[in-house]
Structures are given as structure tokens and as C-alpha cells.
Amino acid sequence: MSIRSIDSRSHRRQHQALLLLLALLALWVTAACGGGDDDGGATTGTGVKVVATTTQIGALTREVAGGEVELTVLLSAGADAHDYEPSPKAVAQIKDARVVLVNGIGLDAWLDNVISGAGAERVVVVTDGIAIRGADAGQGGGVGDPHVWHDPENVKVMVDNIAAALSEADPEKAATFQGNGDAYKAKLDAVDAQVRALIDSIPAENRKIVTNHDSFGYFFDRYGIEYAGAIIPGTSKDAQPSAKELANLTDLIKREGVKAIFAEEEVDPKVARQLAADTGVAIVTGLYADSLGAPGSGAETVDGMLLSNATKIAEALR
Numbered sequence: 524m525s526i527r528s529i530d531s532r533s534h535r536r537q538h539q540a541l542l543l544l545l546a547l548l549a550l551w552v553t554a555a556c557g558g559g560d561d562d563g564g565a566t567t568g569t570g571v572k573v574v575a576t577t578t579q580i581g582a583l584t585r586e587v588a589g590g591e592v593e594l595t596v597l598l599s600a601g602a603d604a605h606d607y608e609p610s611p612k613a614v615a616q617i618k619d620a621r622v623v624l625v626n627g628i629g630l631d632a633w634l635d636n637v638i639s640g641a642g643a644e645r646v647v648v649v650t651d652g653i654a655i656r657g658a659d660a661g662q663g664g665g666v667g668d669p670h671v672w673h674d675p676e677n678v679k680v681m682v683d684n685i686a687a688a689l690s691e692a693d694p695e696k697a698a699t700f701q702g703n704g705d706a707y708k709a710k711l712d713a714v715d716a717q718v719r720a721l722i723d724s725i726p727a728e729n730r731k732i733v734t735n736h737d738s739f740g741y742f743f744d745r746y747g748i749e750y751a752g753a754i755i756p757g758t759s760k761d762a763q764p765s766a767k768e769l770a771n772l773t774d775l776i777k778r779e780g781v782k783a784i785f786a787e788e789e790v791d792p793k794v795a796r797q798l799a800a801d802t803g804v805a806i807v808t809g810l811y812a813d814s815l816g817a818p819g820s821g822a823e824t825v826d827g828m829l830l831s832n833a834t835k836i837a838e839a840l841r
């Protein structure tokens with residue numbers, strides 16, 4: 524073996540070690556930046572500083588603002604909106620904002636402490652004016668079902684509230700915000716019609732489902748799908764079903780002739796898979812419930828999310 528080949532081999536080994544190190548470093552950086560919870564929110568655009576809590580409010584604000592505000596969205600795709608711990612950077616972003624756009628209805632209650640501490644100038648609950656499901660029944664601690672974005676009519680109310688809040692913060696751009704908002708509402712009407720056509724393509728007797736987290740109520744109400752039960756009772760993700768609850772659910776699925784179990788993108792589908800195996804019904808994964816999809820998924824917009832869910836539901840139940 525020549526000296527040169529030994530050299531080149533050791534060089535190659537060094538090179539491989541360096542590549543490995545770089546790969547690990549890349550992983551570490553990705554983890555540090557993509558973690559959501561430990562991180563401040565992602566910021567885009569220029570103008571008055573606006574913070575949105577959830578991915579849905581972030582996406583709607585992007586539509587209304589069209590880059591004409593400096594928008595920070597706290598939650599990243601897939602993060603748990605029910606149980607979010609704002610990082611020091613996120614707290615600073617909230618305090619620095621002119622407007623903070625929140626979902627309310629108990630979903631982003633984690634923000635309350637941050638705001639009461641040393642608040643942003645103005646907090647706007649973008650779901651104001653929406654008829655809340657279960658508010659009377661005392662569901663989820665008496666505040667009702669926060670997952671309003673699964674009904675396009677509710678989303679249009681959110682768009683109007685966002686446009687009004689941005690217009691008040693920056694009156695010179697009010698016409699732009701209003702125009703963008705109106706255009707997006709027209710798009711939502713078109714998507715609403717598409718979703719309805721998809722759901723109407725399902726035989727009526729098949730429109731019966733179980734999900735792993737009780738968050739599609741607004742969708743089911745609007746499009747006439749019968750909701751037979753949730754694997755996780757209530758609207759919080761913290762709860763795990765007991766053996767008895769699972770047995771009851773298995774009975775219910777068989778008795779009611781439920782066609783499919785829907786597992787959300789953000790929830791561990793382990794229990795749903797077990798239930799599907801026990802009952803022999805189909806399991807549908809990849810529905811976007813609490814979070815929009817990652818960029819490039821096609822579900823990173825509210826309209827895209829609605830259409831993606833409707834397509835998967837129609838394919839499973841037809």
C-alpha cells in the first residue's frame with residue numbers, strides 16, 4: 524500500500540467525520556429553530572408589529588395583511604395550541620406588539636398571564652361574533668368549543684375582525700386590508716361550495732365517524748356529518764381514555780355502524796389505531812385539526828386545510 528493511498532484514506536475518514544459533525548450540527552440547529560415551544564414566533568412582512576397566536580390566525584392575518592404588517596406567528600405547524608409555553612423571546616415579541624390577535628374560547632388562555640404581566644397595546648379576540656358550540660352545555664370548562672376554524676362562515680368572521688384590528692392599528696392601509704379580506708372571504712365561499720360537494724358525494728348512511736380528539740364539531744355541524752364519539756373525551760388533548768371508555772367506544776362503533784376513525788395530524792394515533800384494529804373499521808390519518816399544515820403541505824392556509832380534510836373524509840367514507 525502506498526503512502527499516498529493511506530493518506531487519502533485517512534483524509535476520507537476525516538472528511539466523513541466532518542460530514543457527520545455537520546449533519547449533527549444541522550440536526551441540532553433544526554431542532555433548536557423548529558421546536559416551536561422553545562422559540563419565538565416566525566416573523567414576516569413590514570409595518571406595525573402584530574402577533575398572532577395560532578397557525579390559523581397567522582395564516583388569515585397573512586391573507587389580510589399581504590405583507591403590510593410585521594407579523595409574528597407564535598405557534599408553528601403541528602404545535603399543541605392547547606398547551607403552549609411561550610419562550611422568553613415569544614414573551615418579548617408579545618410585549619413589543621401593537622396588536623395581539625388571539626383565538627380566545629380558552630384555546631390560548633396561556634397568553635393571559637403574559638398579557639396581564641406587562642401587556643401589548645391591544646389584544647383582539649378574533650372569534651368575537653361567532654356562535655360558539657357547547658358554550659351553554661358547559662363543555663371544556665364552560666367556555667365552549669374553540670375549534671371554530673372548521674366552518675368557513677366562522678372563518679369569514681375572523682377575517683373581518685382581523686381586517687378591522689389591522690385597520691385600526693394602521694388606518695392608512697385600511698383600504699388594502701379591507702380589499703384583501705374581501706377577496707379571501709370570496710375564496711372561502713368557493714371552498715365552502717367545494718367542501719359541500721365533496722361531503723354530499725358520501726352516501727348519507729356513511730356520514731358517521733369517530734375522531735381521536737373532539738375538534739371537528741363545527742365542520743360536522745355545517746356539512747351534516749354525524750359525530751358518534753371522541754376517543755379523547757372533551758376538547759382537551761390531555762385526557763387519555765380509560766379501558767372502560769375504550770370498551771364503550773368499541774361498542775358504539777359497532778352498534779352505530781361507524782365507517783371510519785379519524786386520527787388528527789397532531790395527536791398520537793396509537794389509541795385510534797388500536798380501536799380501528801379492534802373494530803375492523805378504517806382509520807384515516809393526516810387530518811388537520813388544531814394546527815394548519817407545514818409550508819408546502821397544501822394545508823398551510825385555512826382554505827387549503829378545509830379542502831384537504833374534506834377530501835380525505837370523502838375518500839374514506841364514499
Ligand SMILES: [Zn+2]
Pocket residue numbers: 605670736738758812813
Ligand atoms: Zn383541539
